[in-house]
Amino acid sequence: xxxTTVAALAGKAARRAARLRGGGTGGSALPGLVAEKIDPxxxxxxxxxxxxxxxxxxxxxxxxxxxxxxxAVLRAHGETVFTNPTGSNFTRGVISSLLSxxxxxxxxxxxxxxxxxxxxxxxxFGRAVAPTHALLLNVARDQLDRFAEIxxxxxxxxxxxAMTTQGVVLNRDDPxxxxxxxxxAPGIDVSWFGLDAAAADRLGELSxxxxxxxxxxxxPAAGERDGLLTPIDxxxxxxxxxxxxEGGRVGPVxxxxxxxxxxxxxxxxxxxARHLLGSDFRTDATEQALRTVAPPFGRGEVVDAxxxxxxxxxxxxxxxxxxxxxxxxxxxxxxxxAINDDYADGRDVSWLYDVSFESLRDKGVxxxxxxxxxxxxxxxxxxxxxxxxxxVDLARALETFLADHHDEPxxxxxxxxxxxxxxxxxxxxxxxxxxxxxxxxxxxxxx
Numbered sequence: 001x002x003x004t005t006v007a008a009l010a011g012k013a014a015r016r017a018a019r020l021r022g023g024g025t026g027g028s029a030l031p032g033l034v035a036e037k038i039d040p041x042x043x044x045x046x047x048x049x050x051x052x053x054x055x056x057x058x059x060x061x062x063x064x065x066x067x068x069x070x071x072a073v074l075r076a077h078g079e080t081v082f083t084n085p086t087g088s089n090f091t092r093g094v095i096s097s098l099l100s101x102x103x104x105x106x107x108x109x110x111x112x113x114x115x116x117x118x119x120x121x122x123x124x125f126g127r128a129v130a131p132t133h134a135l136l137l138n139v140a141r142d143q144l145d146r147f148a149e150i151x152x153x154x155x156x157x158x159x160x161x162a163m164t165t166q167g168v169v170l171n172r173d174d175p176x177x178x179x180x181x182x183x184x185a186p187g188i189d190v191s192w193f194g195l196d197a198a199a200a201d202r203l204g205e206l207s208x209x210x211x212x213x214x215x216x217x218x219x220p221a222a223g224e225r226d227g228l229l230t231p232i233d234x235x236x237x238x239x240x241x242x243x244x245x246e247g248g249r250v251g252p253v254x255x256x257x258x259x260x261x262x263x264x265x266x267x268x269x270x271x272x273a274r275h276l277l278g279s280d281f282r283t284d285a286t287e288q289a290l291r292t293v294a295p296p297f298g299r300g301e302v303v304d305a306x307x308x309x310x311x312x313x314x315x316x317x318x319x320x321x322x323x324x325x326x327x328x329x330x331x332x333x334x335x336x337x338a339i340n341d342d343y344a345d346g347r348d349v350s351w352l353y354d355v356s357f358e359s360l361r362d363k364g365v366x367x368x369x370x371x372x373x374x375x376x377x378x379x380x381x382x383x384x385x386x387x388x389x390x391x392v393d394l395a396r397a398l399e400t401f402l403a404d405h406h407d408e409p410x411x412x413x414x415x416x417x418x419x420x421x422x423x424x425x426x427x428x429x430x431x432x433x434x435x436x437x438x439x440x441x442x443x444x445x446x447x
Contacts, residue, residue, distance in 0.1 A: 003038065004045040004106030011035030011042075011099040031099045032092030043091065043128045045106060046098050052079065052111040053276055054129060058122045058160060059137025059177070060153065061320045062265045064296045065257070066137060067116040069269035069289070074112055076289035077277060082110040090121045091128065112276070119156040126163035134164045135272045137265075139176035140319035150176070158183055169193060169272045172220055173200075181220075192226040193271035195264075196240060199231055202260055223247075227271035229263055234327070237263045239270050253287050257295040259327030261320075266290050300327075303426050305402060310410040310426070314419050316345065318354040324413060325359050334405035335365045337380075338394060338418035339372040345415040349375055357383040364388065366405060369397035370418045394421050 015031035035042045047054060057067045071083045084097040094115055101108055117125055125131070139154045154176040161168050161180045167189035171177040181190050195202065222228055224247030230238045236254045241247025250270055255262055270290070274281045295301045303310045313328055315321040341347050349372050357380055364386035368376040373392040380387050391397040401410065414422055426432060 004042060006106075007035040007039035007042045008046070008099065008103050008106040010038055011095065015096060015099050030096075032095030035095055035099065036092070039106075041128075042106075043095055043098075043125070046095075046103065046108050047113060047129055049107045050082070050110050050113045053132045053166070054113045055115065055133045055135060055272065055276070056122055056125065056131040056160065056164075057114065057116050057135045057137070057272075058119055058157060059171075060119070060140040060317065061323075062137050062261060062268070063116045063118070065262060065299050066135065066265040066268050067114055068296050069266055069293055070135070070272055071114050072289040072293040073269055073273040073286050074114065074276070076285040077273070077280065077282060080109070080111045082108055082113045084115055090118070091124045094125065119153050119160075122160045123156060123163070126160055131160075131164050132166040133272070133276065134161055134168045135268060136161060136168060136170050136177050136180065137268060138171055138174045138319075140317055154179075161188075164188060167191070167275060169268065169275050171268070172222075172226070178220070189275070191271060191275050192220060192222065193264075193268045194226075194228060196228040196230045197243075199229065202231070225271075225274060227267045227274065229267040231260060231263055234258050234260075237266060239267050241274070248283060250283050250286050250290075253290045255290060256293065257300045259300070259323065261323045261327065262295075262300065301423075303430060303432065305410065305426070305430065306406055308407065308409055310402075310412065312419060312423060312426075313411060313413050314416065315413050316415055318351050321352075321355045321413070325355070325357065328411055328413075332363055333409040333411050334401070335360060335363065336367040336369060336397065336401045336410070336412045337365055337376050338370040338397070338412060338414035338422060339368070339376045340370045340415050340418045341372050342417040344417050352376065352379045353382075357385050360385045367391060367397050367401050369394055370415065373397075394418060395425060398422060398425055 011031040011034050014034040039045060055070070057063050057070065067083060068085070071081050074081045082098070082101060084094050094117070098108060115125070136157050139150055139157065157177065158180050161184060168180070168184065169191050170181060172192040172194035184190065222243040224242035226242065228240045228243070230240060232238060232252055235258050236252050238249060238251035238253070240249050253266075255266060270286055273286065299314050301312045303312065311328060313324045315324050339349060339352070341349055352375070360380070361384055365380055366388050368374070368380070368387055368390045369392060370376070371392065373390045377387045377390045389400070391400060401412075412422060
């Protein structure tokens with residue numbers, strides 16, 4: 001289609017201009033805006049030749065990590081996969097990611113598209129392109145100024161599931177997600193992921209007890225395509241398909257990322273891969289992919305800071321911060337917390353009062369920083385966590401943190417925009433890979 005080809009060329013030109021002007025990856029919304037102006041149906045036209053499935057990954061926590069794991073598993077099976085690797089999970093971000101690929105007459109040449117989309121923008125995408133599959137992770141309070149209350153977020157995911165044309169994979173342990181199965185049209189294929197019964201006592205690590213009514217919830221019986229997680233330690237896991245393993249097993253596998261949340265993400269990705277691949281699903285390829293996939297930037301990513309490890313840990317809501325503290329908070333390392341309140345973080349930071357910071361008492365916090373650095377320091381005071389200093393300027397705070405703790409392991413808990421800024425500074429200082437460009441371009445064809 002000529003209009004789509006012209007839109008692709010104009011969008012690519014805008015992307016190149018954005019890269020030259022900003023010095024980054026060119027993943028802003030501008031290229032997508034340019035392409036849509038010329039061809040309002042660009043997204044649907046560009047994805048029209050993707051025959052193996054258009055998969056949307058959504059939910060409150062874990063989208064980026066799960067998407068990356070799913071892409072790795074599918075590529076390990078020989079599939080050509082398009083994704084939005086920068087974590088730009090708005091519709092125009094997907095278009096900008098498309099414009100970074102080599103398109104043939106404006107159309108993407110790939111077997112499968114796997115797209116991370118936030119709960120609200122997933123519906124905008126679904127109205128433009130009906131997803132064949134959806135992988136729905138969880139529902140928690142997140143940016144109340146954007147997503148409103150938790151029931152509203154659950155409603156967004158329910159609407160997304162209704163837009164899918166072939167199948168969904170649902171979290172059996174999250175009652176808000178689980179109930180979506182009762183709303184689906186006949187013929188939609190459903191499978192599940194979750195914790196094995198032997199590990200069910202760890203569900204509290206992932207839940208918000210004060211906002212979830214679970215009395216009437218009973219997980220479904222596990223079928224042979226349903227992936228059940230058995231954690232072995234903080235990095236090793238086994239995934240069993242079916243209650244008795246009648247569908248086979250993946251693992252034991254050691255991930256490069258720590259914690260129960262990362263294991264749940266790996267289980268979700270594996271369950272979706274099996275759902276998509278059917279009889280072509282291979283245990284050996286899946287294990288190899290899970291073993292080697294690196295954490296996305298800022299999600300437990302470890303930076304070598306002058307010979308000592310520095311972990312960047314994204315936190316953006318009570319459930320996520322609680323899980324992060326449970327995973328990282330008890331280890332004796334120097335800690336900095338960076339809290340911003342930009343649009344992408346959520347303007348209202350009162351959610352910090354729903355997190356317990358008691359695990360940080362013994363070591364204390366070296367620095368609080370970001371736009372809401374003083375708010376964070378006050379919150380820690382209420383939990384009797386000592387704070388050595390507050391510096392709202394991120395660059396100065398990072399410089400001080402690295403200098404004062406140069407000979408010991410370090411961690412930084414940070415909200416989204418603070419993480420982006422800090423990761424960029426660390427990238428320049430330690431020559432790290434650019435954010436979002438750690439996956440190779442696997443699509444082919446002429447521009």
